[in-house]
Amino acid sequence: MSKAFDSLHPRLILNKLRAYGFEENTVNLLHSYLSNRQNRIGMGSQTSSWQVVNRGCPQGSALGPPLWNIFQNHLAYETNLNLSMYAHDHQIYEAGKDLANVKSSLSRNAEKGSKWFEDNMLKANYSKFKTMAMQNKTERTNPTMSIQGSEIESTEKLNLLGVTIDSKLKFNHHIKNLCKKASQRIGVHMRLKSIIPTEAKLQPYKVAILPHLTYCHLTWHFCKASDRRKPERNKKEDSGQY
Numbered sequence: 754m755s756k757a758f759d760s761l762h763p764r765l766i767l768n769k770l771r772a773y774g775f776e777e778n779t780v781n782l783l784h785s786y787l788s789n790r791q792n793r794i795g796m797g798s799q800t801s802s803w804q805v806v807n808r809g810c811p812q813g814s815a816l817g818p819p820l821w822n823i824f825q826n827h828l829a830y831e832t833n834l835n836l837s838m839y840a841h842d843h844q845i846y847e848a849g850k851d852l853a854n855v856k857s858s859l860s861r862n863a864e865k866g867s868k869w870f871e872d873n874m875l876k877a878n879y880s881k882f883k884t885m886a887m888q889n890k891t892e893r894t895n896p897t898m899s900i901q902g903s904e905i906e907s908t909e910k911l912n913l914l915g916v917t918i919d920s921k922l923k924f925n926h927h928i929k930n931l932c933k934k935a936s937q938r939i940g941v942h943m944r945l946k947s948i949i950p951t952e953a954k955l956q957p958y959k960v961a962i963l964p965h966l967t968y969c970h971l972t973w974h975f976c977k978a979s980d981r982r983k984p985e986r987n988k989k990e991d992s993g994q995y
């Protein structure tokens with residue numbers, strides 16, 4: 754979606770809370786929280802004038818993510834889609850033996866999802882929509898489709914929440930990228946090995962290097978053994994300085 758969190762409609766979320774059975778006192782409290790909010794921008798010593806915010810989910814607060822999740826919660830129930838959701842990242846998926854039927858079903862359900870965005874005063878960002886087909890070795894075609902008159906790009910790999918998933922589920926692109934990021938940080942780390950004590954070096958290693966090598970490893974660790982050894986070599990390379 755385009756500017757998803759900034760597009761949340763306060764009156765609509767309050768009506769959804771009522772539909773979910775929230776007490777009226779709770780709804781009134783949140784109405785007060787969402788009403789008469791103002792923002793301004795500061796740059797150096799200059800600031801803009803205060804502007805009333807009529808739309809949007811307050812960000813930076815503990816209430817922001819729960820309110821957004823409540824707002825989008827009934828998307829899966831109302832549209833009955835095969836759907837994965839994390840914040841404003843949505844993936845619609847279909848499975849079947851016939852690619853044409855899968856494509857037709859996926860296109861139909863994507864239209865349903867886009868209609869739900871429109872009905873809930875959200876805007877779909879079709880330029881960021883992508884499709885990917887996971888097929889057996891004998892069938893390798895990338896389905897093309899359009900939604901609301903917009904052509905959707907077909908690709909061989911997708912980045913989902915920081916993990917690059919390819920159509921063959923080899924994860925070689927993901928491993929290549931994570932090793933590159935880790936190697937850059939290891940290079941900086943190595944240059945400091947003679948001037949920083951071991952205890953001090955462990956902290957940046959755990960914060961800036963190790964997370965890249967272990968993020969979602971249960972997903973991509975089913976790759977080829979040769980690819981699996983590449984992150985391990987990064988670990989050994991850096992641990993050799995301790």
